[in-house]
Amino acid sequence: MNLDSAIVHDRFIKLRYVVVSTWPHWRTIIMHYFDIQKLGFPHTLKESMDWGVAIVCCSLLLYCPTGDAITPRQPTLNIFSTQVIENIKETGDAARILETDLQSVIEELEKHQELYTESKCQGVVSDQGCDQISRQMASSYKAMLDTMANRLPEMERNIQITRGALKTQLAKELGRNRTGADLQRLLRNNKQSISSVQRTRVRQQGARLSDRFRKYFLLVNQSNTGSLALLGSEMYLDMDETLGLVQLTRQQIHRAQLYVDLSERMGTITPEMEQTVSEVKRIIFGEYDDDSDFVPATLETADKPGKFCSEFDANC
Amino acid sequence: MNLTRCTVNYGFKACFFLLLSILISSCQTTKPKVYTCTLPSGYKVESAFAQATADLTHLQCHYQFDQYVGNLLEITTSDPKEKNKEYFSNFLADAKRNGVISQRQAKQYYRRYFSPDFVSLGTMHNNCTTTCRHQVEIVKKMKLELHDKELGLLKVVGDKASYAQADQEFNQLLILIDATCLACQASK
Numbered sequence: 001m002n003l004d005s006a007i008v009h010d011r012f013i014k015l016r017y018v019v020v021s022t023w024p025h026w027r028t029i030i031m032h033y034f035d036i037q038k039l040g041f042p043h044t045l046k047e048s049m050d051w052g053v054a055i056v057c058c059s060l061l062l063y064c065p066t067g068d069a070i071t072p073r074q075p076t077l078n079i080f081s082t083q084v085i086e087n088i089k090e091t092g093d094a095a096r097i098l099e100t101d102l103q104s105v106i107e108e109l110e111k112h113q114e115l116y117t118e119s120k121c122q123g124v125v126s127d128q129g130c131d132q133i134s135r136q137m138a139s140s141y142k143a144m145l146d147t148m149a150n151r152l153p154e155m156e157r158n159i160q161i162t163r164g165a166l167k168t169q170l171a172k173e174l175g176r177n178r179t180g181a182d183l184q185r186l187l188r189n190n191k192q193s194i195s196s197v198q199r200t201r202v203r204q205q206g207a208r209l210s211d212r213f214r215k216y217f218l219l220v221n222q223s224n225t226g227s228l229a230l231l232g233s234e235m236y237l238d239m240d241e242t243l244g245l246v247q248l249t250r251q252q253i254h255r256a257q258l259y260v261d262l263s264e265r266m267g268t269i270t271p272e273m274e275q276t277v278s279e280v281k282r283i284i285f286g287e288y289d290d291d292s293d294f295v296p297a298t299l300e301t302a303d304k305p306g307k308f309c310s311e312f313d314a315n316c
Numbered sequence: 317m318n319l320t321r322c323t324v325n326y327g328f329k330a331c332f333f334l335l336l337s338i339l340i341s342s343c344q345t346t347k348p349k350v351y352t353c354t355l356p357s358g359y360k361v362e363s364a365f366a367q368a369t370a371d372l373t374h375l376q377c378h379y380q381f382d383q384y385v386g387n388l389l390e391i392t393t394s395d396p397k398e399k400n401k402e403y404f405s406n407f408l409a410d411a412k413r414n415g416v417i418s419q420r421q422a423k424q425y426y427r428r429y430f431s432p433d434f435v436s437l438g439t440m441h442n443n444c445t446t447t448c449r450h451q452v453e454i455v456k457k458m459k460l461e462l463h464d465k466e467l468g469l470l471k472v473v474g475d476k477a478s479y480a481q482a483d484q485e486f487n488q489l490l491i492l493i494d495a496t497c498l499a500c501q502a503s504k
Contacts, residue, residue, distance in 0.1 A: 170499035174492065175444040180437030180454065183492045187485055230488050233495030240498065308398055310405035312426035314433060 077186065079169045079232035080220050087162040088220065088235075092213030094158045098151040099210055099284055105147055106281065109140035141273060142260055148253045148280060155209075156246050163239040170236055174229060186229040208285050212238070245283050252276055353377035355387045364391045365403045369410045378416050385425065389472060396474035401430050404472075428461055429468025432482035434489065436461050448497035455490065462486050 112133055116122070121130035174183065207215070216235050256276045351374040356364035368384045371377045377384075388407065392400040408422040417425070424435050436457035438446045447454055462482060469479040 167499045167502050170495055171444065171503035174496040175448070175500040175503070176442050178443060179439050179441060180443060180447045180493075181433075181439040183443070183489060183496070184434060184437060184485060187488050187492070227488070229492060233492045236495045236499065237491065308401045308405075310401065310426055310430070312405060312408060312423040313431050314423075314427065315431065 077173055077228055079166070079173055079228055081165070081169065084162065084165045084169065085217070085220055087158070087165055088213055088216050091155075091158040091162050092210050092217060094151075094155050095208075095210035095213055095284075098147075098155055099208060101147050101151060102144065102280070102284055105140060105144045106277070109137065109144060109277065112137040112140055138260070141277075142257075144277070144280065145253055145257050145260065148249070149257060152246060152250050152253065156243065156250065159239055159243045159246065163236065163243060166232060166236045166239065170232060174233070183229065187227045209242070209283065212242075242283075249279055249283050252279055351376050353380055355380065355383055356391060357387065359391065359394045361392055361395055361400065361403065364388060365407050369407060372411055372416050373414055381411065381416055389429070389467060393467070393471045396470075396472055398473060398475070400472050401475075404430065428464050430465075430473060432465070432469075432478050432485060434458055434461055434482075434486070437489070443493075443496050444500035444503075447493060448500045451493060451497050455493070458486060458489065 116130070116133045116137060119130060119133065121127065121133060124130050174186075178186070219231055253276065256273065259272065353371050353374065353376055354367065356368050358364065365388065368388055372381065372384065388404070392403070405426060408417070408426055411417050412419055412422045427433050427435050436454060438454075440446070465479060465482045469475045469482065
């Protein structure tokens, strides 16, 4: 649900609840009004009273009749505050800058590596051409490390802020304000049909970091998101995982920088260096191998659910 | 005179002892009537439910309620249909009426097998204080409940859509619980 329309909807719901819960008072006022009509008030006063009663009646007609308003509702779910949405956008922007900076450096590094292999420089000593390629490789590798070392802290900070904001909202809204059974009800709140639940998975491990955040931003704003609680939970878990990976990568980058500084000659890409490069690509460009941790629904949902309704069924 | 009185006394005494011995012997031979509970079996669904309901009017059979439910579930799997849900609903309503189970228990039995709702999830306290403290146990209970829903919704009723919904919601609930508990833990 779009956030603005969600807010408007929530206000309507609250207003409806207020009107319904205070219905006996309204009724008394209207009854008094009819009594007053019999008395001899001036015409202008009577006219303004007519307007007042008309407004009250209209609001009652608009918000009163449905049965679910009679029962007190649960507090409105507020997971995606304006601040959280802004944080998601900022994190996505930061990720995009990091990707752009890294893209060219990594491409250059891979080009040099390819050239080094094609020129059969592996194991060749004192060849001027191979030495030059080696130096270029070393410099590209160092540039990649430097870019990462400069950009990652900002990235980490952004993710931390977004995750922190989501954490606070989740702990409050789902943790302290709701029971276990409420969680299941929340899953169904925005559900039109079963098929709408089988939407695209939010936690995309094979996506670029910036794409992930762009998708979060879109999902939070689009109207057919499904359960906001589920979306928030998936995002939070994903960010937690990403933050852990970013922190690990920072440590790895730091170690690699130390290694490069200590090495006298960095002609060939060592397995450690290759690992660092793949780790960076994995985090930033989403090159994951395994995407099997999500269990899909095991059955087709073509059949409609049964119609029998028992007295013991809460959904009837 | 004395002889006559003596004869009468002896006669009374003899009659009294005779009656007493008859009473004692009759008490010894008449045993209290014991009802034999027979767990339903076979493939006739309607008669199985009728038999189970009749059995459960006897106090002796009450403690076997779970076994009755288990057997009825087993029997109904031979003919999966929507009507089975109604049979179970009526069976539980009768059991409730006969005082075998409470209203709450009847609801829990029904929802455990025939509704996508998970009864293993708490309804009393907030998630940070209950669900997250017993996260492992609750998830384990939910897994067992999903198996029961597979039996009830899928094998007994043949309601694929509702089972798919339960399965889907089970996975989504795991994500919700994971995230909520992580957030609760981090917020301490």
